[in-house]
Structures are given as structure tokens and as C-alpha cells.
Amino acid sequence: MEKxxxxLLKKYVEGRASEEECLLVEQWLEKEDNLFEDTNADLIYDQVQTASATNSAELWRNFMMRTEEGIRQIKLWWWGTRVVLPLLLLTSLGSIYLLQMEDQSAVVFEQQLLTLEVPKGKSVNLKLSDHTEIWVEGGSKLIYPKQFVLDERRISLEYGHAFLQVAKDPSKPFYLQSDGAQIKVLGTAFDVSNRLGQHTVTVALKEGAVxxxxxxxxxQRMQPGDRLRYNxxxxxxxAFEQYDVANIGQWTAGKLNFSQTQxxxxxxQLEDRYQISFKIKDSSLLxxxxxxxxxxxxxxxxLFLLGESTGLTFKQQEKNILVDR
Structure with missing residues (x-):
């Protein structure tokens, strides 16, 4: 088949090709056996597959949790936190009195926190006790309570990438914390990224308000289609810009959409998805x-299509993929 x-490849990658052109490119991609020789991508892919098959099995043996939909394999650390709320009343005489509760004792809340760590190359979908649904990408760490017992809902994305569909409950606002930043919602869908080794937190709002x-x-208040980058x-x-709402959260269905993405x-995103590491030779390309x-x-x-559309080269170098132009 003719090369x-x-x-046309650039049009295909950027989503501008017609249905006939897309079919032509996809048929060509399927039939060309030596397509990736120039970039060593066959070798790269074989190594990724091997790493995924060996490492993932070992990592995921340590992960276990029961959800409403069945048993999911995730890694849990359990600890309880006791929050004792003795309320002290100071009188004008300086006397201190303990405010009595119904049974003359302090109210004690016990909240069990769960920690979810997802290895690169995997992703997890879970539901919280309030029916909020979260998709967590590989290379992420999430901390959340087994049950929300207070008058607010709080979780923490320690690092990584997640998409949330927050259950509506006006009486209990929902907070996601990540590296000193906080996102407050009542009921909405949004994407948040705070990857290890990166200096920015990115939030893209699909619906609702945060x-x-x-x-x-x-x-900063956000409306649907807003995307924020915070250092x-x-x-x-x-940066605070408009973003295509249709592209937000599509990674949860196995799709990668880059739209003028750095x-x-x-x-x-490729590292988290395919369990591989990149090394950019020229910092001006960042x-x-x-x-x-x-x-x-x-x-x-x-990698082949990215190389064709950007002029970048991808070559295997020890355990990394060297990116150059």
C-alpha cells in the first residue's frame, strides 16, 4: 500500500480528517509491518507490554477493597482518627465548664480513612459513600473516608490525575484538596491533575460550578468549559482559559485528547497510561x-503519529524514551 x-497523518492526528481519510489511514496503519522502524517504537511497545505484565501483577496483589459494585483490587492502609469535641464555656469569673451532651459525655466521631495508590499503566473507578464517582489514573494517590460522617465531605488527591462526578448534596459541601490547593463543589463534574514532579495543578470543569x-x-470561580493552571x-x-467541554474526562474511556497541550x-499523560518514562533532550521543547x-x-x-505531526523523534535510550527534534 502506498505510504x-x-x-494527511497530521490531519488524522488532529481530528480534521474526513471519514474516508480516517479509514484510509487506519487501514494503512494496520497493514504496514515496518511502520515503526525509524523510531524504535516496536521495541518500546514490547518493553512496555512486558513491564506491564510482570510489574502490574505483583503490584496489584497488594491492592484489595470491597465496593458497591464488587471487589476491586486496590491498596489500603487503615487507620482511625478520633475527634473528641469537648466544648468549654468560659465564664466572666474565669471558671471553665464542660458543655454537657445528651448523655453527659463527649461526642466522639470515628472516621476511617482509606488510601488508594494506583500504579502507572492502570486506572481505577470507585464510588464514595455519598455516591460520588471517581476515576483515578495510574501514578495517583487518593485519600478518602470510608464514610462521610461530618457536615462536609473532604478528600485529598495527594498527587496524580482524577476525574470526579460529585453527588449533589447542598447540605454537605464537597472539598478536594491537593498540594495546598482546594476545590469546593456542591455537585459537578471536573478533571484535576497534580502529577508528581510537575509544578502545576490543572483543573478543567465539565459541568456545574466550582x-x-x-x-x-x-x-477563582469556574464555569463549564473553564480550564485553570495553577503554579x-x-x-x-x-493560565485561565476556555477548553472544549467534550474533551474533559475522555481519558476515562481510553481516549487521549491533546488540544494545544504543552x-x-x-x-x-503517556507515562501514566503506558508505564514508560520520557526524557526531553532540549528543554525548549517543554x-x-x-x-x-x-x-x-x-x-x-x-508516538509514530505524534512524530509525524510535530516533527519530534522518539528513540529508546536505556530505560527512557529520548524526545528530540
Whole structure:
């Protein structure tokens, strides 16, 4: 079959190709056996598959949890926290009295916290006790209570990437905390990313409304289609822009959508998805905008198409994939 032109491949990657053009490209991709020789992507993909098969089995043996939908394999650490609420009443004479409860004793809340760590190359979907649904991508750590027992709902994304569909309950506001940043919602769907080794927290709102705030007093209200990039090192807003609502959260269905996404962020998503590491040779490429749509593709094909549309090269170098131009 005749080689497909780079212009057509670029149209295909960016989602601008017609149905006939898409079919032509996909048939060509399927039939070309030596497609990835120039980028060593066959070798890359084989290594990814092998790593996934060996490491994942060992990692996931340590993960176990029971949910409403059945048994899911996740790693749990259990600990209880006792919050004793003795209320002290100070009188004008300086005397201290303990406020008596119904049974003359302090009220004690016991809240069991669960920790979920998802290894790279995997993803987990779970429901919280309030029916909030969360999709957690590989390379993430989430802390949440087994049961929400107070008049508010709080969870913490220690690091990683998650998409949340928050159950509506006006009487109990929902808070997600991540690296000093906080997102407050009543009922909404949004995507939040705070990956290890990166300086930014990114939030994209699909529906509803949220308030993003930090410990310094910064507050930004968001509406559907808003995307925010916050520098957690410098404690400042880097970008506040409009984003295609249809693309938010599509990674939960195996789709990767890059729309003028910085190269460093795009590669981070690929690392979490395919359990691989990238090394960018030229730091000036970090902020290179990348656009592309990939649905349930092997890593080798994704790298080939990215290379064709951006002029980048991807080569195996020991345990990393070297990215250059």
C-alpha cells in the first residue's frame, strides 16, 4: 500500500480528517509491518507490554477493597482518627465548664480513612459513600473516608490525575484538596491533575460550578468549559482559559485528547497510561503545543503519529524514551 502523506497523518492526528481519510489511514496503519522502524517504537511497545505484565501483577496483589459494585483490587492502609469535641464555656469569673451532651459525655466521631495508590499503566473507578464517582489514573494517590460522617465531605488527591462526578448534596459541601490547593463543589463534574514532579495543578470543569482556592487567599470561580493552571511552587495562576467541554474526562474511556497541550503535560499523560518514562533532550521543547486525538491505541502508534505531526523523534535510550527534534 502506498505510504500516507505527512499532511494527511497530521490531519488524522488532529481530528480534521474526513471519514474516508480516517479509514484510509487506519487501514494503512494496520497493514504496514515496518511502520515503526525509524523510531524504535516496536521495541518500546514490547518493553512496555512486558513491564506491564510482570510489574502490574505483583503490584496489584497488594491492592484489595470491597465496593458497591464488587471487589476491586486496590491498596489500603487503615487507620482511625478520633475527634473528641469537648466544648468549654468560659465564664466572666474565669471558671471553665464542660458543655454537657445528651448523655453527659463527649461526642466522639470515628472516621476511617482509606488510601488508594494506583500504579502507572492502570486506572481505577470507585464510588464514595455519598455516591460520588471517581476515576483515578495510574501514578495517583487518593485519600478518602470510608464514610462521610461530618457536615462536609473532604478528600485529598495527594498527587496524580482524577476525574470526579460529585453527588449533589447542598447540605454537605464537597472539598478536594491537593498540594495546598482546594476545590469546593456542591455537585459537578471536573478533571484535576497534580502529577508528581510537575509544578502545576490543572483543573478543567465539565459541568456545574466550582471554587478553586489556595492557602494564600487566592480564589477563582469556574464555569463549564473553564480550564485553570495553577503554579503550586510560585503560588500563582498561570493560565485561565476556555477548553472544549467534550474533551474533559475522555481519558476515562481510553481516549487521549491533546488540544494545544504543552508537550511536558502530554508526555506525563503517556507515562501514566503506558508505564514508560520520557526524557526531553532540549528543554525548549517543554512548552511545545501538541494537538492530537488517540483512542485506545498502542504506545508505538501514538508516538509514530505524534512524530509525524510535530516533527519530534522518539528513540529508546536505556530505560527512557529520548524526545528530540
Amino acid at each position: 500516507i502523506s505527512p499532511k 471554587e478553586f482556592s489556595d492557602q494564600k487567599g487566592f480564589l 503550586k511552587v510560585d503560588n500563582k495562576l498561570e 508537550l511536558v503535560d502530554a508526555l506525563a 512548552n511545545l503545543p501538541v494537538t492530537g486525538k488517540f483512542e485506545n491505541m498502542p504506545l508505538a502508534r501514538v
